[in-house]
Amino acid sequence: MxxxxxxxxxxxxxxxxxxxxxxxxxxxxxxxxxxxxxGLVTILVMxxxxxxWYYDADGTEPGILGPWYTEPAEPGTTDxxxxxxxxxxxxxxxxxxxEWPETVFIATVGIPTVALVLLLGLPFYxxxxxxxxxxxxxxxxxxxLTVVSMGVLTWKGATATEALGSELIELVPEWxxxxxxxxxxxxxxxxDLFAVSGCLxxxxxxxxGSANLGAPDLSAVGRxxxxxxxxxxxxxxAQFGNTVMGSYSYLGQENLEALGAxxxxxxxxx
Numbered sequence: 001m002x003x004x005x006x007x008x009x010x011x012x013x014x015x016x017x018x019x020x021x022x023x024x025x026x027x028x029x030x031x032x033x034x035x036x037x038x039g040l041v042t043i044l045v046m047x048x049x050x051x052x053w054y055y056d057a058d059g060t061e062p063g064i065l066g067p068w069y070t071e072p073a074e075p076g077t078t079d080x081x082x083x084x085x086x087x088x089x090x091x092x093x094x095x096x097x098x099e100w101p102e103t104v105f106i107a108t109v110g111i112p113t114v115a116l117v118l119l120l121g122l123p124f125y126x127x128x129x130x131x132x133x134x135x136x137x138x139x140x141x142x143x144x145l146t147v148v149s150m151g152v153l154t155w156k157g158a159t160a161t162e163a164l165g166s167e168l169i170e171l172v173p174e175w176x177x178x179x180x181x182x183x184x185x186x187x188x189x190x191x192d193l194f195a196v197s198g199c200l201x202x203x204x205x206x207x208x209g210s211a212n213l214g215a216p217d218l219s220a221v222g223r224x225x226x227x228x229x230x231x232x233x234x235x236x237x238a239q240f241g242n243t244v245m246g247s248y249s250y251l252g253q254e255n256l257e258a259l260g261a262x263x264x265x266x267x268x269x270x
Contacts, residue, residue, distance in 0.1 A: 005127065079165060086166055089157030090150045096160065115146075168195035168208060175206055181265035190262025197248070205266070213244050220268030227260035234259055 049065060056063030084092045091112065099106040126139065133140050172191045173182070181187035194200075200209030204217045212215070221230075234256050237245040248256065 008129065009127075049099075084157075084159065086154070089155075090153035091157075093153045093157035093160060096157075111190070168200060170205075171195065171208065178206065179266055179268075181262070184261065184265060186258050186261040187265040188262075190258035190260070193259055194262055197251070202245075215245070218266060220264065220266065222264045222266040223268065225264070227257065227264040230260035230263040232254045 021255055027253055033206060053063060053065040055067070057067050061067060091107075094107045094111065095104065098104050128136075167193055172188065172195055176182040176188055181191075190199065194205070198206075199218075202212045202215035203209050204211050204215075204219070206219050225233075231253075233242075233246040234251075236247055236249065237243075238247075247257070250261070
């Protein structure tokens with residue numbers, strides 16, 4: 001079988017050389033000329049788009065391709081939720097499917113690595129001369145499934161929404177009623193701060209938020225410790241062995257105590 005394949009490869013190569021001699025289509029300079037022309041066209045299109053963007057926009061007023069610049073970023077914001085560039089949306093949503101930490105390795109390393117290895121090995125394990133799509137059902141089905149899955153994941157990643165602090169703060173009355181701290185002004189103030197401080201970017205609370213980096217659900221965290229403990233923890237998580245979570249000491253003692261009161265009052269609802 002291997003010898004037959006080698007003989008066919010030699011026949012195809014000899015036929016290719018004969019075609020080149022007869023038709024006069026060598027790689028150099030014909031193919032290189034095509035690549036050069038296509039590269040030049042691509043550069044001209046990019047320059048043209050840049051010219052249209054520059055002259056169509058006016059300062060912060062957007063044109064067809066957007067504005068020259070936008071408002072400066074606010075480093076102290078708590079409502080911003082980082083998102084990847086659009087071409088990583090399929091990986092972004094793939095991560096949302098798998099739960100931390102048991103299966104997240106599959107999404108971050110497993111699936112992308114397997115797909116890349118299969119792609120790199122394609123010239124070695126697919127050596128059939130046939131290239132007609134109608135005669136390659138397995139390859140065509142695999143290609144279609146890959147395109148469809150990446151398209152669906154990209155669309156789901158583009159339309160995925162995370163609740164901002166301005167939206168989460170509207171849930172505080174529900175949290176207070178369910179957890180039973182509606183009459184505790186300090187705990188309510190801590191709940192407001194909890195909603196807008198980005199805590200739910202990693203933690204979950206009564207069904208809201210995202211479980212990232214192994215951060216636990218805080219719905220019933222008040223059963224384990226008191227407010228004083230939570231204040232110390234928030235001020236310096238590293239002293240408790242948590243090197244992932246940053247310090248919230250910049251919020252000030254009053255706000256830390258409000259957060260501590262809120263966390264102490266969070267005993268799971270009911």
